[in-house]
Amino acid sequence: MVLHPQPSAGRPSPWEFPSPQRGVLPNRLTVLRSHRPGQRVIAVEVHLTAPLAAEPASQEGVATIMARAFSEGTDRHSAEEFAAELERCGATLDAHADHAGVRLSLEVPASRLARALGLLADALRAPAFAESEVDRLVRNRLDEIPHELANPSRRAAMALSAALFPAASRMSRPRQGTAESVERVDDKAVRAFYEAHIRPAAATAVVVGDLTGIDLDAVLADTLGAWTGAAATPPAWTAVDADDTGRVVIVDRPGSVQTQALIGRTGPDRHDPVWAAQTLGVYCLGGTITSRLDRVLREEKGYTYGVRAFGQVLRSSADGTGLSLLGIRGSVATEVTGPALADTWQVLRTLAAEGLTDAERDIAVQNLVGVAPLRFETAAAVAGTLADQVEEELPDDYQARLYARLAETGTVEASAAAVRAFPEDRLVTVLVGDAAAIEGPVRELGIGEVTVIGG
Template sequence: MNQVLTTPPAVGAPRPWSFPAATTTTTSAGTPVHVFDRPGQYVATVRVTIAMPLIAEPRELEGVATIMSRTLDEGTQLRSANEFAAALERHGAAYGVDVSSDALHVEISVPVSHLAPAVKLLAEAVTQPAFNQADVGRHVTIRLGEINQERANAGYRAREAFAAHLFDPSTRRSRPTAGTPDTIRPLTNVQVASFYRDNIGPGRAQILFAGDATGVDVAGIIDDAFGGWTSAAGPALETPEPLYVPGDRVVLVDRPGSVQSQLLIGCAGPDRRDPAWGAAAVANHVVGGTITSRVDTVLREEKGYTYGTRTSFTAPRKGGTFSLGGAVRTEVTGAAIGDALRILREARDGLTEQEVQEAKDSLIRTAPLRYEQADSVAQQVGSNIANGVPVDFADTYLTQIAATTAEAASEAYRRYVGINGLLVVVVGEAKDVRDQLTALDLGELIELS
């Protein structure tokens, strides 16, 4: 008979799991190829990750790496832009590029049944771009329009102001990855082609495949497409350590007409070279990583100030950040910041055993979900390569988390959050929130429009 159970049923132990293993080969051009065979994943991702530190950009032409990356598929030496798109999409493939502070990622996702011709096209874009001025000029115009869209976006404005004030102006990361109007406008195909020649080549690249490789000679297909790649580009520059600006301060970005204040509060954080990277992730989970975390329990569930906030430790290759982000109602901006800062500072007093155990369970047990889809494996590995850690770093990270004690998580948090001050960025209606901010007495108030 059915009886209503009034307490939660027990949870069985999870099956052991580790990050998928790769078979690694090298193309005739010397590029490493990592094949992750994921049976049942009928759509494969092929990702070319190329070391491309943004410090290689001339200061006055920042954004050249982005425009170069976006025009790789806008015509090749064999096909016009329209012909290239038509050929790729006819195979059911989707193409995309991503530029981070340390690397360029060019990738396709494609049904495995169309792998060979699609990989050929991917190689054509990466190794034989045309860089016609008509296409480069169009992308310069599109980037200028995109900057207008970014300026209207509260979340983007907050991230931009955060980077500009957390990093010293000498640090490339203090400025937008994709450049500013001043540095984008002068770009032509001459600078774009020159940046490509100096920075893109088989010696800086690694190629990843994730998908169902049953009966498919993936390494052969990739070598057939990329084996003849030649380039004069030497080794990539090493990204320097970033310089942070310490101290408590508030940056208020006026965004007239805002009905909410977009917040971003944070400071310097670790990167993956730090053995406490996993412990920091555990601490973050407790403090603000989920809806049940300390921050949202108050800001969302008790006070109803926000649809939700999240904290995170994030890092590229060198030098990370900690931040708390979210949007709150204009009238309670000061109160919400006051609560958030109090919670962030109180967490320095230590996290409980129970909180830390629950965070560890969650982070470790969600791993198989995070990497279920082929594309997420390729994303993770590409980001590991860009960040200068081994391709199976996900296992190291899980090992670090499993070994994290409550004291270690608290210590990792204390080492960064609130130790050198906190930067508070507010994007909203300045005339309505200014007095709320000054009443909090958080140090220097910088106003931007």
Template sequence: MSTLSAAGPRPVVAEPAPWSFPQPDRFVLSNGLAVQAFDMPGQHVLSLQLGIPAPLAGEPLEVEGVGLIMARCLDLGTARHTADELAELLARKGIALHAGVGERGVIVEVDTISRNVSEALDLMVECLTEATFPEAEVRREVRHRLADIGQDKADPASLASLEFIATYFDPKDRASRPGGGSHESVSQITAEHARAYHAATVHPDGAVLAVAGDLTGIALQEELERALAAWSSVPSHQPATGSQGTRAADAGRIVFVDRPGSVQTELHLGGPGPDRGDPLGWGPYQVLSFAIGGSPHARIDRVLREERGYTYGIRAGFRHRSHGGLFTALGSVRGEVTVEALEALLDILDLRGSDLTDAELAHAAGYQARTAPGRFATCEAVAGEAVSLALDGLDTDFVSRTVAQIRTLDPDVARQAWDRHRGTDWTVVLVGDAEHAAGVRALGRGVVDIVSAMRAE
């Protein structure tokens, strides 16, 4: 048996070098569509991501979820091709097309090899402008969405998230209801609703297209002008305004969703947080998220997982929205320690900025700064971030400024940022066996309401 030589000294990890988000070429097409083109040599599978401002708050109340159904049906039949024919055309050219919705609007994603970019653009525009929303396809997508809703209600983590938004946000605010609609609203959606929503929202006005990848030899602006000429703007079109994310007057309470016999308790806690326009910048909040709940070595897991063994892991951090934001913590704990785990978590979150050490803030900042280039190493990540920022009214320089702020972060700014949004009036949702509710109530952390899982579903 050979003997291993003694290990030498550990290598020194260098400080992160300055880094900037890729800078695009920008131009506006004749139909008004804003384009950001990122040339990323060597990445021959291009990512084209189109963001169309159509906030969920603009959906008709009685058919909420119609945006998602409309997006899912864009490639399921056009004036020229059936769903099967479109699928065959996309597969033959190695083109992936997907559409979905988010808080801010409709996102259409296309991946294609560079030599097939013309065909990819033609098929994308065909789906945008000539989608017919066949009755059978819409009914099928409605059934799929209803099945998804049933699955969400059966999964404790999804159920906790649904109960959280219903508790946290004002019932009049769109944010209080599922982004993909409820069982009641989705059940009402027809092909005619999908067509009407498409006609009302899918326009180039205010939209942005990000194209990222190796653009060598591609006359991109000419290709886009040719392909997108058929997608015309509507001068009178005014995109709906987004949800304000108004918090409910009675949000500061604990809701226990009773699932008798559960051996785990799912926990979802939250309070107000900043958006990306916060005066202190977004950098401190990314650092705080990592230091408090973003890794197994963060404050929460160091106590609840490593020291006490209550959980496999709880993740916490700041989440921006188009208006305002949230601080959330979520994960599951062993059922028999529900009370102790919640008490420990709330005690950790009671910390003040002055309790955060220079060492933990420096570690969190170093990790965030060092990993930023890796997070944006692919064309898909670059295009997706560019569209997300544009729909929020932000430029790609925002990412560079944020990383620079993190790399040179003053710990006192991070402490100030924590105190600025430190939660004291938490919204807490627990999904598990309500036999633990009496112990939770005894913590004195707020009103505790018990609801049945059947009612929540």
């Protein structure tokens, strides 16, 4: 028997997050492109500067309905024909609305890119917004809302937003609108929002994939370049004041056998120099199964199947008005709600007193930086991150510099950032569960005033 020699690992090649090539079409639409050899499924992301704050107060949710209606017919195709044409291209098209604007995501085989971009351009240039289709989308959205209210995790997120932000702020209310506001959306409202905000000068298209043999300039000129519109006025962002006074909001769900917990406050956006250290520190606190919170609450105490700490950008702006949500979330059995919260606060106190260890920092760097090449193996992952940078008004090389900064961040810096992110006396705690069973034990913890609201 002949045994072949065991192959040895080669020297790893340097990796950096790809930097795109930036340009502007004659119609003032900005284009970022990144050639990724071997990625024969092209990913296209289009960011439209149509923020939720621009929605009419009585018709919140109109941006979501508009985003969904982009794929429901154009001046050339009915809704059914448009779907059939996408299918013939082997393409998928998704859209959603968020605080910073509307995002459309297209994936298509490279051989069908021109055809699919033509459909995308038609959707942006001349959407049908047929009354029957908009009415159907509104009914679908109204059907979704009771399910979201019944979901403990979604209900906790709604309650936290309402607690953190003033009632006048759009951020205090559900991104996709309430039942009362969505009911007022019709095809005329969708058309009015589109005409007020959607134009090429307020749009950025990101194209990522193997562009070998594709004359992308010509394809763009014939598709997205044919879209016309007036000049755009950049949105005037206003600072949002959040109240993170330590307190507890219990959303009552009588008879619930579990409590969904969401603990949060607001923090800086990715323009702040602390973001890298904060990302590292928060990951050590609760970013994975090796984190402190998971180790204590899941492994040692058996309170939960998992608990996570996170930082999520809500709105980012170079003018300093951006902000993020810093949170800790998980679910526990009703009878251990009090002890689980007590242990969570003890973990935060220990972190403030002792800081992180070098071993925790090293594992976090390995997980965040070392696996980055795997995270960005697909064109869609790269395109999504580049579009995030556009949305958050960040430079094109931000992600590459972030990984370098994470690798350089020391244990002391990461510890200090994590402590600042979660000060034990400045956290709003939302609990979705049986108030009769959990209110007493939670009050005894002394982590802030306790308010009970209906579920």
